[in-house]
Amino acid sequence: MMHETTDKKWFDDLILELRLRQVHGSAIGDTVASAQELLADTGQPAEEAFGPARAYAAALELPTAPQHEWVRRALWPALLGLLAFLVFNQAVVSAVRSEQMLVSPLQLALVATPVVLIALLPLYLAAAIRRIWVLITLSAICALAGLLSGVAAPTTQAEAWLTIDPLPWLIVSALTMVVLSIMNTIRSSRPNNDDIPDPRSATTHSSGTGTKIIVLITNWLFPILALAMLGLAFSFR
């Protein structure tokens, strides 16, 4: 039982390490299946037969996709969605109250903090995934910056650096979030050619209903949160 648990963890680590190296799904499936084949033959634990998952993933030297591909496919849309959500949050209270949106430099810097952190993700993604405390610290910084941006919002026009009509910003940011969510939903509903297939059975590790629901919620996360913010803004008007 212990053997199976540690092997499962080893294979999870192996898949993660190969994914971090941008190895194609079919090559990952092949690697996993051939490792499982040998373990079934020898009865050894995975760590004993192949060494640490990270070292084994490195030793295989499998062909990798260029890094800019995932940056273009995943990072930029996520960044745009986050930016739209942050703009929506800044504009929603003023729009509901039919007031002008007042902006200060500090507030702008705080709003930009999560955007910059996400934009720099390719530089530290592997470290953040391997070390949970890095991920927690980054999430905490983003959340804190979001909260402080609310506190730093000017209350009078005299304190404001910029005075903006919030309605166009609200509409454009809401539309951006919805369009991105529709695009992501269409993309995730298509058969993914980077899934991890099992070469022994010519099937792919299919996603269960739970995973599909999580993917759907993730795709619509920003519009859902934006709706919640709109509801809060109306209730505190």
Place this chain on the structure above:
Amino acid sequence: MDVSTSASETAGGTQWPSDWLRATLGFLALRALSAGPSYGYAIISELERNGFGTIKGGTLYPLLTRYQAAGMVTTEWKAGDGGPGRKYFALTDYGRAELTRLSADWLRFTNLSTHYLGPEAHTKESST
């Protein structure tokens, strides 16, 4: 610095110095495939049976993956007898040519080493 590279006897047979195996495992694995396509465990067993000790999957598979990328080996998944499929490795013509070349080179190298290590070489050296 420990530079000891002597072979030791273990329950599984002779354990050769890892440096020696690192240098030779490549063409030994190609040799194991020369009789026809084979899979991971069969290659390991073949090398063990011939006295090279137990080669780990973590050593063998990266080697075969590199040979596959270099065009010396091809792979194919074949259905097993009642069990899950197996990944078979097979030599390409290029792999076979490389095996012949490396085997010949190794033979020349070992002959040279044996000759140098032999007592005749030392007798000749001391007389000059």
